[in-house]
Amino acid sequence: MxxxxxxxxxxxxxxxxVGHTLxxxxxxxxxxxxxxxxxxxxxxxxxxxxxxxxxxxxxxLADFHFGxxxxxxxxxxxxxxxxxxxxxAMEGAxxxxxxxxxxxxxxxxLVVPQVNAHQLATRPTSGxxxxxxxxxxxxxxxxxxxxxxYGIQQVIVSTYQAASGAGLTxxxxxxxxxxxxxxxxxxxxxxxRRFPVxxxxxxxxxxDVAMPTGFTLEEQxxxxxxxxxxxxxDLKLSxxxxxxxxxxxxxxxxxxxxxxxxxxxxxxxxxxxxxxxxVFDAGSGSVVYPTPRYLQNPDKVHVGRIRIDPNNxxxxxxxxxxxxxxxxxxxxxxxxxxxxxxxxxxxxAA
Amino acid sequence: MxxxxxxxxxxxxxxxxVGHTLxxxxxxxxxxxxxxxxxxxxxxxxxxxxxxxxxxxxxxLADFHFGxxxxxxxxxxxxxxxxxxxxxAMEGAxxxxxxxxxxxxxxxxLVVPQVNAHQLATRPTSGxxxxxxxxxxxxxxxxxxxxxxYGIQQVIVSTYQAASGAGLTxxxxxxxxxxxxxxxxxxxxxxxRRFPVxxxxxxxxxxDVAMPTGFTLEEQxxxxxxxxxxxxxDLKLSxxxxxxxxxxxxxxxxxxxxxxxxxxxxxxxxxxxxxxxxVFDAGSGSVVYPTPRYLQNPDKVHVGRIRIDPNNxxxxxxxxxxxxxxxxxxxxxxxxxxxxxxxxxxxxAA
Numbered sequence: 001m002x003x004x005x006x007x008x009x010x011x012x013x014x015x016x017x018v019g020h021t022l023x024x025x026x027x028x029x030x031x032x033x034x035x036x037x038x039x040x041x042x043x044x045x046x047x048x049x050x051x052x053x054x055x056x057x058x059x060x061l062a063d064f065h066f067g068x069x070x071x072x073x074x075x076x077x078x079x080x081x082x083x084x085x086x087x088x089a090m091e092g093a094x095x096x097x098x099x100x101x102x103x104x105x106x107x108x109x110l111v112v113p114q115v116n117a118h119q120l121a122t123r124p125t126s127g128x129x130x131x132x133x134x135x136x137x138x139x140x141x142x143x144x145x146x147x148x149x150y151g152i153q154q155v156i157v158s159t160y161q162a163a164s165g166a167g168l169t170x171x172x173x174x175x176x177x178x179x180x181x182x183x184x185x186x187x188x189x190x191x192x193r194r195f196p197v198x199x200x201x202x203x204x205x206x207x208d209v210a211m212p213t214g215f216t217l218e219e220q221x222x223x224x225x226x227x228x229x230x231x232x233x234d235l236k237l238s239x240x241x242x243x244x245x246x247x248x249x250x251x252x253x254x255x256x257x258x259x260x261x262x263x264x265x266x267x268x269x270x271x272x273x274x275x276x277x278x279v280f281d282a283g284s285g286s287v288v289y290p291t292p293r294y295l296q297n298p299d300k301v302h303v304g305r306i307r308i309d310p311n312n313x314x315x316x317x318x319x320x321x322x323x324x325x326x327x328x329x330x331x332x333x334x335x336x337x338x339x340x341x342x343x344x345x346x347x348x349a350a
Numbered sequence: 351m352x353x354x355x356x357x358x359x360x361x362x363x364x365x366x367x368v369g370h371t372l373x374x375x376x377x378x379x380x381x382x383x384x385x386x387x388x389x390x391x392x393x394x395x396x397x398x399x400x401x402x403x404x405x406x407x408x409x410x411l412a413d414f415h416f417g418x419x420x421x422x423x424x425x426x427x428x429x430x431x432x433x434x435x436x437x438x439a440m441e442g443a444x445x446x447x448x449x450x451x452x453x454x455x456x457x458x459x460l461v462v463p464q465v466n467a468h469q470l471a472t473r474p475t476s477g478x479x480x481x482x483x484x485x486x487x488x489x490x491x492x493x494x495x496x497x498x499x500y501g502i503q504q505v506i507v508s509t510y511q512a513a514s515g516a517g518l519t520x521x522x523x524x525x526x527x528x529x530x531x532x533x534x535x536x537x538x539x540x541x542x543r544r545f546p547v548x549x550x551x552x553x554x555x556x557x558d559v560a561m562p563t564g565f566t567l568e569e570q571x572x573x574x575x576x577x578x579x580x581x582x583x584d585l586k587l588s589x590x591x592x593x594x595x596x597x598x599x600x601x602x603x604x605x606x607x608x609x610x611x612x613x614x615x616x617x618x619x620x621x622x623x624x625x626x627x628x629v630f631d632a633g634s635g636s637v638v639y640p641t642p643r644y645l646q647n648p649d650k651v652h653v654g655r656i657r658i659d660p661n662n663x664x665x666x667x668x669x670x671x672x673x674x675x676x677x678x679x680x681x682x683x684x685x686x687x688x689x690x691x692x693x694x695x696x697x698x699a700a
Binding site: 160174203204205206212213214238245247264284285286287289304305306307308315317319 | 669
């Protein structure tokens with residue numbers, strides 16, 4: 001089923017943090033649709049949600065048939081996508097999946113529209129397009145222009161990831177943990193259902209499950225997904241992923257080793273010219289940076305602290321921040337859909 | 351003046367966060383002294399503080415004469431140390447200085463007792479022994495055993511530094527920022543006197559002033575001090591230093607590139623055998639780690655997440671945490687003094 005100019009869409013996981021942001025972006029960007037179905041687990045069905053002022057019932061995902069849907073956005077977690085996302089694709093919808101279920105499948109493109117939109121030229125045989133991990137998306141958007149200039153040899157990255165990456169319950173648990181600590185510092189903080197230990201005034205250097213290598217799945221995703229998106233199967237990228245007591249906005253501290261000596265000003269210039277990137281810079285001796293709580297534009301990747309390692313002229317540091325619910329999830333999904341619609345427009349015009 | 355078994359000591363900056371911790375450690379470790387003078391700015395003089403159950407008046411540092419003092423601990427900030435610390439040394443006290451004032455001076459040893467206690471064998475001509483930066487101390491304590499095994503080529507480190515690094519006012523400002531945000535999320539948070547922007551639910555990738563290289567002074571200290579302590583003037587170490595909304599305990603994510611392929615189990619074993627280091631490890635496929643809020647023993651360097659980069663067999667990651675007020679400041683200073691007293695004991699016995 002080709003994608004028309006105003007597709008019939010469905011949002012699976014409409015009541016979650018990413019679903020909420022998807023609806024917000026559909027309204028804000030005036031995303032075209034001719035019909036919309038809001039889906040969630042049976043637990044949430046019966047609720048209603050508003051989209052562009054109109055109320056819609058939340059329907060049970062398990063009971064929904066996707067035969068009439070052009071585009072289905074999925075963000076209900078990996079295990080749900082494996083079953084229901086696959087079913088939606090089989091029933092004819094083109095699925096834009098936000099989970100880890102299909103990202104590394106050979107028949108499923110993994111797309112960041114600003115980096116590898118060419119992967120969207122033909123409908124994938126799986127019927128699924130995967131949205132990368134929230135930490136991978138902003139990083140590859142900055143790596144690509146630097147790679148074009150100087151060739152990237154290795155990336156060493158430490159992340160500072162917000163509570164919202166664990167959904168609305170992650171945010172609530174952080175707030176509860178902080179409140180408990182301030183109000184009763186001597187009592188034990190019980191906010192450790194979503195996180196392995198309380199996150200208030202704490203750091204948790206472990207996101208997602210452990211892999212046999214001793215890395216976490218989150219860290220492994222950053223490596224494997226970056227290789228697939230940048231089409232560099234031998235890229236060396238190594239990460240430590242840390243949850244921090246920030247409500248929303250993932251930050252990353254990245255050390256990038258290039259093939260050739262780096263001219264800082266050229267990197268700054270290239271990033272300034274990169275679509276939807278906000279550069280914080282005031283010349284070579286300055287310390288200028290974004291902070292996650294005061295992000296100016298949640299639809300841009302923010303980058304600052306761009307500097308060359310004095311002991312290694314081929315290497316530079318940068319500090320990046322992106323709204324993980326938007327750029328790291330919902331916005332990337334919507335932008336994939338927007339490219340698909342533009343392409344449909346063009347093919348009809350041709 | 352040689353250091354006797356129970357020296358006359360003075361604490362300059364007794365009312366601050368590090369001064370407070372110094373007194374706590376003097377009590378806890380039963381540090382021997384025959385007299386103690388507590389000093390602070392004229393603003394604090396008139397207060398009294400208890401040491402081992404006895405009350406002492408806080409005296410004005412500017413009016414105090416150090417002629418009778420064997421050991422003077424200084425932690426009132428760099429500008430005060432430059433004037434008053436220098437004067438204390440000229441008046442005959444051996445100064446253990448916690449600031450950045452003298453660390454890189456050729457006539458002043460920079461000492462982490464577990465790493466380079468041999469620097470304490472003779473009294474320095476400056477009369478001053480410098481205590482390194484709070485982020486440098488725990489890192490070099492782990493780097494040395496790894497360097498002995500595999501030779502360290504390069505260290506890439508991102509820090510996660512607590513509010514207490516900015517003193518008691520830093521802690522209060524973090525708590526106030528968090529409280530304001532939770533109670534009145536729509537109002538502007540005014541907690542930005544000690545920090546450039548509010549730290550509650552935020553990250554600030556800038557600690558101390560900007561240097562012409564675009565690095566901060568905090569980042570430059572980590573490089574220069576590590577080189578001096580490890581006696582490796584060409585060591586390549588590059589850092590990004592970030593303030594995080596944690597009350598106390600600095601964490602660091604370090605990527606260590608060695609000269610030769612690294613055997614993970616040997617590193618774990620060597621760190622387990624390193625004095626005052628607590629290793630979190632449960633075998634090669636495990637994700638085990640300390641967190642700053644739940645440090646088990648504030649007098650040890652905690653390390654976990656030790657793992658080899660699968661794409662680079664000569665490199666390993668580790669995640670370390672140390673109490674910045676103790677290991678990063680007061681405890682290191684006390685341990686310097688303890689070595690000096692032991693040496694005096696030995697030389698008298700000889």
